[in-house]
Amino acid sequence: MQQEFGALRVERRGAAATVHMMWPDGRIERLRQFHTEFPIALQQLRDDDEIRVVVLRGCGERFLSAVGRERPDPLGAPKSAVLSDPMNTYRAIRETAEILDTIVSMEKPVIAMVNGDALGIGLSIALFCDLIVAREDVLITDLHMAIDLFTAGLPPTGVVPGDGGTVILPLQMGLAKAKEFLFMGKPVTAKQLAEMGAINAAVPASELEVAVEEYVKDLLERPAWALAWTKVAVNKRLKQHLTLYQDTAMAFETVSMRAAQAKLEGGKGISHL
Amino acid sequence: MEREDGTVATDYPGLLVERQGQVATVRIRPISELSREEAARADVHWELGRVFSDLRGDNSVRVIVLTGGKDGLFLTPPLTKVYASDEGRKWRNEPARHWKVFTGIIRCHEAMASIEKPIVARINGDAIGFGSSLMLACDLIVARRDARIADMHMGMAEVEPYGPPYGIVPGDGGLSLVPLYLTPAKAKEYLMLAKEYSGEELATMGVINYAVAPQELDRVVDDIVSRLLKRSAFALAWTKRVANRHIVEQLNRTLDAGAAYELVNFHQIEKMEWVDRKNLD
Numbered sequence: 001m002q003q004e005f006g007a008l009r010v011e012r013r014g015a016a017a018t019v020h021m022m023w024p025d026g027r028i029e030r031l032r033q034f035h036t037e038f039p040i041a042l043q044q045l046r047d048d049d050e051i052r053v054v055v056l057r058g059c060g061e062r063f064l065s066a067v068g069r070e071r072p073d074p075l076g077a078p079k080s081a082v083l084s085d086p087m088n089t090y091r092a093i094r095e096t097a098e099i100l101d102t103i104v105s106m107e108k109p110v111i112a113m114v115n116g117d118a119l120g121i122g123l124s125i126a127l128f129c130d131l132i133v134a135r136e137d138v139l140i141t142d143l144h145m146a147i148d149l150f151t152a153g154l155p156p157t158g159v160v161p162g163d164g165g166t167v168i169l170p171l172q173m174g175l176a177k178a179k180e181f182l183f184m185g186k187p188v189t190a191k192q193l194a195e196m197g198a199i200n201a202a203v204p205a206s207e208l209e210v211a212v213e214e215y216v217k218d219l220l221e222r223p224a225w226a227l228a229w230t231k232v233a234v235n236k237r238l239k240q241h242l243t244l245y246q247d248t249a250m251a252f253e254t255v256s257m258r259a260a261q262a263k264l265e266g267g268k269g270i271s272h273l
Numbered sequence: 274m275e276r277e278d279g280t281v282a283t284d285y286p287g288l289l290v291e292r293q294g295q296v297a298t299v300r301i302r303p304i305s306e307l308s309r310e311e312a313a314r315a316d317v318h319w320e321l322g323r324v325f326s327d328l329r330g331d332n333s334v335r336v337i338v339l340t341g342g343k344d345g346l347f348l349t350p351p352l353t354k355v356y357a358s359d360e361g362r363k364w365r366n367e368p369a370r371h372w373k374v375f376t377g378i379i380r381c382h383e384a385m386a387s388i389e390k391p392i393v394a395r396i397n398g399d400a401i402g403f404g405s406s407l408m409l410a411c412d413l414i415v416a417r418r419d420a421r422i423a424d425m426h427m428g429m430a431e432v433e434p435y436g437p438p439y440g441i442v443p444g445d446g447g448l449s450l451v452p453l454y455l456t457p458a459k460a461k462e463y464l465m466l467a468k469e470y471s472g473e474e475l476a477t478m479g480v481i482n483y484a485v486a487p488q489e490l491d492r493v494v495d496d497i498v499s500r501l502l503k504r505s506a507f508a509l510a511w512t513k514r515v516a517n518r519h520i521v522e523q524l525n526r527t528l529d530a531g532a533a534y535e536l537v538n539f540h541q542i543e544k545m546e547w548v549d550r551k552n553l554d
Binding site: 049087097098229239 | 323372379518
């Protein structure tokens, strides 16, 4: 039973499947639909024994970003998608939990092919993958605490990084570096992350597809059940971290959005407790 | 994907899913009622994982009832004679089957622990082995007084007529959930000696919410369901979610390890030509 999706495309080639996220052009307007469709697509890939390796990639110039120059109002997303509608708060939290749980739990390696900027939820999805291969010049950054970054003239504002950054950054880079990136929303390139050992490889744009293909080919040469169970065993720590951090972060992110919104609407500042 | 008669058209041949208002009732169909074709495709572990994932994304459903499809039967394992038959032995250690069952068990437990909607167990009859694990994976549990409840993995065929004549690790969730519900000493007796309880005994011990006469089962379940539906929707969903975090963690700590050792046991017993061993060296 294969479902048709609007904001993503699943391309199957033999035992590998590639998910083109935010199909067809990566525009941010598609994020809401993508966010709803993505956990369903991931569950289907998990259920499908024909598929042994999954690749996640973006469309157009982006891997996956919740912010960008075409959306000048950085709080547009939380205001329209979450805060104004309690239904959406629930939906966004549930879908985020299911996306991360499924990437971590599915018994097949997931490769992030980071073809463009991965900001906010894009960072989380990239870093939750089992192998991460990126174009060397892209930004892979948790922007939650600096959502004004792309908007000149806006006062600094931010929300709690609730879509996975608090879980995954400390595992991929150590706590001190992770806090620096999370507290300040500090932009960091794939090249820098590769040098820190936080991702597997950062390569020139022209070499990205070949580099990912080689990982896929290499994985598919491994014995199927042994590879699947290796992933299950090695990801136990990641699952434990998800249980420990994820709901706290999601709930606080939603609460902090209210404060950030109040500030932008001219209310009491967000620089006082 | 909802059909006109209210059942949901899906690829879960071993289950019946009925919708009534905000309540979805998932019935486990008895093997004896499945067609040959359905029986070949059915795998209750996998299908339950899938159905709970599907219901998780369906905001029109707020409460789920899990029950058996036939009076007196919630879910029971294969009979001892099936384990002992040539066909049963041949099929037992098929790697593809191990894969399917292993991943299905994990998928099912993860889905039940993670879903933001309360699951009410309507234990309409015997819940043995995975049936007992499933019962404990639910949030509120109502059982028939006379339901037999046991984990037969270590039963040495004493939980008649069910289970293997040899002992295997109770890896389909019992090792993970029983220690959360029974005191440590009682939990180990339940698992190691496959001690059988009735629904009534478990209610007296405080392990399940209610044990009732068969004719009272629907009334008590319906009452719980209607009281759950009176609660504020988001508050109830997140209360379930956070209350179950320790179960998710417990599953992560123990479920794959238990399932993996159970599979190892099956390989060992095959090597020993299906005769169990009472010494370690």
